[in-house]
Amino acid sequence: MIDGAVPGLVLSPEARIGRDVAFGANVVVHAGVVLGDGVSVQDGAILGKPLVLGPTSTASREAPPPLRVGDGVRICAGVILMEGAELGDGVIIGDQAYVRERARIGAGSIIGQGSTVDNDTVVGERVRIQSRVYVTAYMTIEDDVFIGPGAVMTNDDAMGRHPRGEPLRGPTLRRACRIGGGSTLVPGVEIGEEAFVAAGAVVTNDVPPRALVMGVPARVVRQVADAELVENWRR
Structure with missing residues (x-):
């Protein structure tokens, strides 16, 4: 009522x-x-x-459900x-x-203040997206991922100057990876399961599972310790 x-x-x-x-x-x-x-x-x-789309939008023009x-x-x-x-x-x-x-947001996930989840992106369960994050279109974010404030994901290497009909590719974030605040992920990169991207990093290549990367461009500096795995932190 x-x-x-x-x-x-x-x-x-x-x-x-x-x-x-x-x-x-x-x-x-x-x-x-x-x-x-x-x-x-x-x-x-x-x-x-x-739905309202611009004339050059790559999003589907079919009526959504x-x-x-x-x-x-x-x-x-x-x-x-x-x-x-x-x-x-x-x-x-x-x-x-x-x-x-x-866009699909899985059960128990949190989208922070002022953040955007763009079209055709799938967010898993128990994902935590902090404030002012841009989650670009055509992404996959698996369960238990953490994305720090102000992180930016991108999906267009040509920045609008690609052939018509060429698909855009957002990053893929595998289960329980962590993306630090203010970091940038370029189109198509994959962040491996339980990987850690330090704050302010610019990720230009795939990050292996459990790797900790930092810097511009991001480089592997060590492996994520067993004690940091998500299973040891679930309440």
Whole structure:
């Protein structure tokens, strides 16, 4: 049941709303949106924003499916979730974050304040993306990955001057790797399982599993110790 006294709430009659959903002021819920039980939506969020593409965008122009939000998701103030995005159970989306069409966020993951998850990217479960991170389109981020604040991922070596139809390639982040704050990952690189990228590094080549890299360009300096593996830190 929705409290009709919520100021400025715009709720499409074609949206599907679960039980015990709470809305803040000035929330917009577009047609087709599906919200699970126990979802919390804070002030000024826009859910199911329609797709708008520029003339040179590489994203698909087919109509995406509706936005789907799992049970117990918390959507903070000023968030924009595009139509076609999918959020698993228990996800937290921080203030002013932006999740684009066909992005999938796995259960229990956190997207920090002001971060962007671009189109056609898959984020696994229990991933922690800190504030002001840019997760580019066409990425795969596996379970238990950590991405520090201000990290930037890229997917276009030619910076817009590639032949029409040439696919873009975002980085691949394997299970439980850690990406330090302010680091930059170039298109197509793979960060191996349990690898560690130090803050401020510029990663121009693949990083082997459990390697610790730092510098510009990033170089392997040691291996991640057994005591640092994610299994030893899970609560």
